[in-house]
Amino acid sequence: MFEMELKFFNEDMNFPFFIQYGYHSGDFFRHIHKDFTELVIVMEGTTSHLVGKDTHLVKKGDVFVVGSNTEHEYKDSRNFQLCNIMFKPDFFFSNTFHIKESVGFHALFYIEPYLTKEYVFKSRLKLQEEEYRLVYSLLEKMMAEYKQKQEGWKEMIHSAFIELVVYLSRNYDMPKDTKEQSIIQVANAASFIEKNYKFPITLKEIADTACLSERHFTRIFKETYQFTPMQYVIRLRLIYGAELLKNTCQTVTEIALLCGFPDNNYFARKFKNLYQLSPSEYRYKYLNKDF
Incomplete structure (x- = not known):
């Protein structure tokens, strides 16, 4: 090969x-x-x-x-x-x-x-x-x-x-009444996540948009996107949070809420896991052009 x-x-x-x-x-x-x-x-x-x-x-x-x-x-x-x-x-x-x-x-x-x-x-x-x-x-x-x-x-x-x-x-033509329809509806779920990740959403709500069971949907989604659905949601929230830290003067607590994290400590912990910096450290590094 x-x-x-x-x-x-x-x-x-x-x-x-x-x-x-x-x-x-x-x-x-x-x-x-x-x-x-x-x-x-x-x-x-x-x-x-x-x-x-x-x-x-x-x-x-x-x-x-x-x-x-x-x-x-x-x-x-x-x-x-x-x-x-x-x-x-x-x-x-x-x-x-x-x-x-x-x-x-x-x-x-x-x-x-x-x-x-x-x-x-x-x-x-x-x-x-x-x-x-x-x-x-x-x-x-x-x-x-x-x-x-x-x-x-x-x-x-x-x-x-x-x-x-x-x-x-x-111009993409979504299939209708075909054997692939139930699987390709995962695209509906991905679109739903992109539109709603800043709001409280559950795995069941996401899987329902694809008309699949949570287990089946999670398997296909992870194989396609390399993340579970909820990992994907959290990642989008953190990336949005990084943009707000760079481009606004809002507090970390305010940004956490805007990103869909009701718990500021949870936001900070997940943020550090992704960026190896706390939200405050990330903002400081970026503003000082060292990041």
Whole structure:
């Protein structure tokens, strides 16, 4: 099994991004992405996409995401032209990224990659001609900036890529009456968390938005996001708290309440576990530009 790492394509890990147009005829060998996510936009032709032991046909307009540590290959390609965008989600999808409140965002960039790895699952996003033209214009813009590398090219690519991510998230077609529906509804739960983490919420409330039992939901969520649902909630609250410590003059007690922590001591303890500094130490370090 050939293992691909992002550094094979781009050695600048301060900007973990690579874009290319590809053409395949026949078969393209099985490989695995070790440390990056790949967004694929099919531009022409057809191919059989194999993920694990499962196969489905893809053609022009199809959009899908291949997550890290996922084996895949293309077979029987016929005039198959695509655009590959390889990137690290943690770099581009910051914790203040508001599109993370979108169900389509979580479905496309987190849940689908998990499903294609674990189940037979066909992408739900297919661009119509007008939609494809808009997406293609963004791809051309990113490609030109990546090749020419003029002043500010990273910022231009970052801006165009985020525009693409938002557009695709808005156009994602959630499944209805399919065997994947109950699992992909985890995207609803992730969206619910992003919108409500500052308020008191329970695991049952979150699992209910996915129409799954708490146990089943927790397993899928942790495998997809690397955190349990409640760990994810607490992490979002702490990251929001860090932003408030940096950008406001509110007291630590006030910030704890705004972040959804009724207990100031609990907030301080969890904050130190994540940042290795107390909230007051974090604020002092940041204001003195030592952090």
